[in-house]
Amino acid sequence: MSTVATLLRLARxxxxxxxxxxxxxxxxGGLLWRNHRTTQRRRSVERRSEVxxxxxxxL
Structure with missing residues (x-):
């Protein structure tokens, strides 16, 4: 589902x-933004743990 559709469904x-x-x-919009930021942080943490x-x- 697109972000715009999700935004409209949440707003409704x-x-x-x-x-x-x-x-x-x-x-x-705040919910979607926080979700986006959380996803970015999670990917960063997963990448670091893989490295x-x-x-x-x-070793």
Whole structure:
């Protein structure tokens, strides 16, 4: 599913909970941004652990 579709679905969910359009879009955008940043950090940590594992294997 595309990011835009996910943003709109999350915003619609928040709207049903009583938020305004702007509040719903801000909330949904924040969730997607935090998810993006978490995914980036996780990839970085996994890459570092793979390098460390390979280094230990060489020793």
């Amino acid at each position: 969910m928040r709207r049903t909970a009583g938020a305004s359009h702007l509040e719903a879009l801000t909330w949904a 460390a594992r390979a280094a230990r294997h060489l």
